[in-house]
Amino acid sequence: MNVIDIILDKRYGRELNDEQIAFFVKGVTDGSIPDYQASALLMAIVLNGMNEREMTTLTLEMARSGEQNDLSFVGDITVDKHSTGGVGDKITPLVMPLCSSFGVKIVKLTGRGLGFTGGTVDKFSSIEGFDINVPQDRFGELVRSVGVVISGQTPDLAPADKILYALRDVTGTVDSIPLIASSIMSKKLAGGADAIVLDVTCGSGAYMNNVDRARDLAKAMIRIGNLAGRRTVAVITDMDQPLGRCCGNIMEMEEVWDTLSGKGEEDVVDIATVIASKMIMLADKQGQLSSDELIEELRARLNDGRARDEFVKLIRSQGGEFIDGVPVYRDRPNKIFEVRSKRDGYVRSIRTDEIGYSSVMLGAGRLKKDDEIDYGAGIKFIKKRGDQVSYGDVLCELYVGKDSVITPDSNALKEIADKVFKAYNIMPGAPEKRRSVIDVLEQQ
Numbered sequence: 001m002n003v004i005d006i007i008l009d010k011r012y013g014r015e016l017n018d019e020q021i022a023f024f025v026k027g028v029t030d031g032s033i034p035d036y037q038a039s040a041l042l043m044a045i046v047l048n049g050m051n052e053r054e055m056t057t058l059t060l061e062m063a064r065s066g067e068q069n070d071l072s073f074v075g076d077i078t079v080d081k082h083s084t085g086g087v088g089d090k091i092t093p094l095v096m097p098l099c100s101s102f103g104v105k106i107v108k109l110t111g112r113g114l115g116f117t118g119g120t121v122d123k124f125s126s127i128e129g130f131d132i133n134v135p136q137d138r139f140g141e142l143v144r145s146v147g148v149v150i151s152g153q154t155p156d157l158a159p160a161d162k163i164l165y166a167l168r169d170v171t172g173t174v175d176s177i178p179l180i181a182s183s184i185m186s187k188k189l190a191g192g193a194d195a196i197v198l199d200v201t202c203g204s205g206a207y208m209n210n211v212d213r214a215r216d217l218a219k220a221m222i223r224i225g226n227l228a229g230r231r232t233v234a235v236i237t238d239m240d241q242p243l244g245r246c247c248g249n250i251m252e253m254e255e256v257w258d259t260l261s262g263k264g265e266e267d268v269v270d271i272a273t274v275i276a277s278k279m280i281m282l283a284d285k286q287g288q289l290s291s292d293e294l295i296e297e298l299r300a301r302l303n304d305g306r307a308r309d310e311f312v313k314l315i316r317s318q319g320g321e322f323i324d325g326v327p328v329y330r331d332r333p334n335k336i337f338e339v340r341s342k343r344d345g346y347v348r349s350i351r352t353d354e355i356g357y358s359s360v361m362l363g364a365g366r367l368k369k370d371d372e373i374d375y376g377a378g379i380k381f382i383k384k385r386g387d388q389v390s391y392g393d394v395l396c397e398l399y400v401g402k403d404s405v406i407t408p409d410s411n412a413l414k415e416i417a418d419k420v421f422k423a424y425n426i427m428p429g430a431p432e433k434r435r436s437v438i439d440v441l442e443q444q
């Protein structure tokens, strides 16, 4: 088989057969197909697409390109959850205790943040003592005693995706439904869970910036999941403004704690309870509750401390420290600036990608994979979509940790504040109210 023929077939819009796709993935993984030929095929896929069979074969081949996790030791249905990314996304630390309160078993393998999207590893690591690198031989013990375990120490899952994703990043080939769907689903399939709930974010802080494309991506991933024998559900959620009250590692974990103490923002509670309900139902742990009753029960468990007790168990089991029953963090966020409105009106939307990059500039995230992060850095949103603002009102507050190089009179801070202000779209007239769960898609 010849890789040039495969590139030409896709260039002329022809369907690739399973052998061609397998040849390509194997060649990328073992290095026998050079980057320039892999990139040419990626571009042809961006331009001419892939049908469902091609997408599924590509996903399965990528999933088989490295280790495949075996979760059979759990002895029960395992469920995984994945978000396509966003800003202020603190849903994983909320759904884990909500699910474990219903006896759902979760082995969550998760990554560090890169670019404007925060990473769950960094959020949990902001708790003093918390060990996010759990060796695989401890997973069984933690799942038996706590029900859930979270680890950033992932086996070599889908190495073909790592190579292709790095190439896509530098060849303008990220934005393609077949490539995004196969990239995400290859890692989920190799992760080994029996069922998968996908949070497909939609808006200025997401890969998909309109609902139709988000639905197309969700449908593609559900079909791949189902064809691969994993029950898969997708929840489309709004990312046209940051999620919740803040972004930044410690600040988000503090918000998680508040949400588990019955003081959550409605958008966060809405998404967390809908996603947890789907995970619980896929694990068949809902008992006699209907879907609506289950969501009500999950809301009750956020308000009465039952989910918080599960969260404490999870954090303690991986070494996280508490003082007076409250988690201890590695730093303290210090308010350094208030961004004020320069006009009257209503907040229509917030450019979430710009907020994400501003938060990275404050130190909360990484642009390169080895960048150090400032756990205390972040942004607190005082005004969000639908809020009325007058000239001079505080829109949001900027925070940094104690060792930050960003000082109150630095040019860097002025640049960040300006970027954050410009991210707020303030216009006359109140916008329509929108729910943050836009749609739920099940079987396709």
Ligand code: URA
Residues within 6 Å of the ligand: 084, 165, 174, 179, 180, 181, 183, 184, 207
């Ligand atoms: N996340 C992934 O893992 N892959 C993509 O292609 C896009 C988002």
